Structure formats: structure tokens, C-alpha cells
Amino acid sequence: MFQEALLEKIKKxxxxxxxxxxxxATVLDISYDAAHRRTSLKSKFSLEESVLLARYFNVSLDxxxxxxQKEFVSVEKTxxxxxxxxxKEYFESSYQSLFPLLSVKESEIYYSAKxxxxxxxxxNTTLSKFKLYVWLKLLDKNFRKKRFEEYHPSLSxxxxxxxxxxxxxxxxxxxxxxVTTINSTLKQIHFYYKAGQISTDxxxxxxxxxxxxxxxxxxxxxxxxxxxxxYYNELLLMNNNVLVIAPQVKSLFVPNSMLSYFTTSDKRTxxxxxxxxxxxxxxxxxxxxxxxxxxxxxxxxxxxxVTALERLIEAENILDFE
Numbered sequence: 001m002f003q004e005a006l007l008e009k010i011k012k013x014x015x016x017x018x019x020x021x022x023x024x025a026t027v028l029d030i031s032y033d034a035a036h037r038r039t040s041l042k043s044k045f046s047l048e049e050s051v052l053l054a055r056y057f058n059v060s061l062d063x064x065x066x067x068x069q070k071e072f073v074s075v076e077k078t079x080x081x082x083x084x085x086x087x088k089e090y091f092e093s094s095y096q097s098l099f100p101l102l103s104v105k106e107s108e109i110y111y112s113a114k115x116x117x118x119x120x121x122x123x124n125t126t127l128s129k130f131k132l133y134v135w136l137k138l139l140d141k142n143f144r145k146k147r148f149e150e151y152h153p154s155l156s157x158x159x160x161x162x163x164x165x166x167x168x169x170x171x172x173x174x175x176x177x178x179v180t181t182i183n184s185t186l187k188q189i190h191f192y193y194k195a196g197q198i199s200t201d202x203x204x205x206x207x208x209x210x211x212x213x214x215x216x217x218x219x220x221x222x223x224x225x226x227x228x229x230x231y232y233n234e235l236l237l238m239n240n241n242v243l244v245i246a247p248q249v250k251s252l253f254v255p256n257s258m259l260s261y262f263t264t265s266d267k268r269t270x271x272x273x274x275x276x277x278x279x280x281x282x283x284x285x286x287x288x289x290x291x292x293x294x295x296x297x298x299x300x301x302x303x304x305x306v307t308a309l310e311r312l313i314e315a316e317n318i319l320d321f322e
Contacts, residue, residue, distance in 0.1 A: 006050065010023070013057045020035075024038060027057075058265040073269050078259075078261050079260070080257070084153070084154065087135060109171060112176050119168035122162060129148075139258060173228050182214070190203075200313055204313060236284070
């Protein structure tokens, strides 16, 4: 029977001394009695409940029906974004997907940072507003001729972005960076400045916000907090993959396109991803435990890049040969 098979699979995924009824009540947001009726087979799972349980406990529904193949992995793709409202929905759906995983105390995140991690730029700074602007310039055809100073994000999108960004605070996070992690942001600032979409003063202000962010991250490294680890890898090409590790399930987020991800909780795939991350940690330098000289050199390289861009923008504005 399908329901019995699903319950047996869930039992195997539960930590020791964890009640099946309590687990179902939590995941399905139902009462303990309602959960008991399902585990005693007095009530049947709805299709929606079956899918929700399968996702949460990393159970293949295909496998229960005997039609799975090891060469294939079931993934979910986030919706493509074409306007500001869809971007707001993306932030909201991302929060809803991540909150059940990250709200558990033992949860942690591994982040391969090809670009500055998304969560850092979901605040209330000029840099954050600029990132919203860049995403919409690339995704919404109605933004193609809009200057940055003409863009006024709605209160709802700012709030949804900040809410998602808040998930990253007070969380156990391990990131891998290179000094090139900030390159795409620097290119975006320079490109839209040269294109006449942002003024000199605003471009410099975004650079100052970026330097402020780098200094905040450097302070987290210096604090030697156990909840934040930053690795420096000079050889690895980052890919913005994110692995969320919770006590009962692991989820891998793989970039598809701009702000779009493939996500999977396939057990074998997430375990392979975790092993790969651990191999990269081994071949990287943990800046939290590095000497002051190495820490300063790492952040100084990136701060110099930002300062160089500021000087270039200011010089071009003064010379104005064109």
C-alpha cells in the first residue's frame, strides 16, 4: 500500500527518538490527533500532503511505485522573472522554501560564491537598490531605458527582500570566496555608469556601500565566530551553488539562469554535493584561522579593486573627453 510504504520511508529518515506523529504534525501543519489518524491508516494522505512529505523527507514517490532510475534526479525549477512583481514573488517563495529548513537550530548553509551571496544585498542600502535595478534591467524589457535615479522600488518588494535576507543572519554559514567574487558587481557599476544610467555621485555611493559590506564581512571573520566560516580558494571556479543542511533533509540549489535555480533534495545528489564542498574546504584557506596578515591581504585586494573603480569613475567625470 502506498501510504504504508511512504510512512516506512519517512521512519527511516527520522532521527532516533523522534515521534512519527510529531514529525507529520509539524511538516503538514496539522494536529497530533490528525497525524495519528494518518499514521494509523484511518485517514489517507492527500496528493498535496504526499508531495510535501516526499519533498521534506527526501523520499522519491517514483521509487515507491517501483519506476525510478538512478541516472535521473527529480528537480524543481524556480519560476523565471520578467517584472518587479514576479521578483517580489521570487523573494517570498524563496523565504517560504528556506524558512522550514533554516529555522531549525542545527541547520547550516554552504555557499560557493561566484558572486556576492544574494543575502548580503537584500537590505536597505543604495547597493541593495542597485542590485534590484540591475536584475530588473536584465529581466524586464520595460526597464531598458529607465535610469537608476528614476527607479523607486515598492515598499512591498523591499520588505520581502529584507525578510529573505534576514534568514542569513545568526545562521551557521560556510562560504568559499575568491578575490574575483566581487568582479561582477564592479562590472555592473561601471557598465551602467558608462551607459549613463547612474550618476557619478551614485556610482561612488554604491562603491562605498560595497566597501562597507566587505568590512562587515571582514569583522565577522576576525571575530572567529563559530557560526561563520569564510574560505579563500585561488584555483576553484565558484558556481553559486548553495547546499542547505538540516537535521532531517539536505537541499541543493543550482543556478539555472538569472535568479532562477534548480533545487533538489535527492539524498545521493546532496550527499555528493556535501562531499564536493568538503573537498574544496580542504583545498582552501580558512580565513577565520589564518593570520592577521593573510586576512588583511585578502580583503585589501578587494577593497583596492573598489577604490580603483571609484577613482576611474571620478577621473572620467573630470576629464570627460567624450
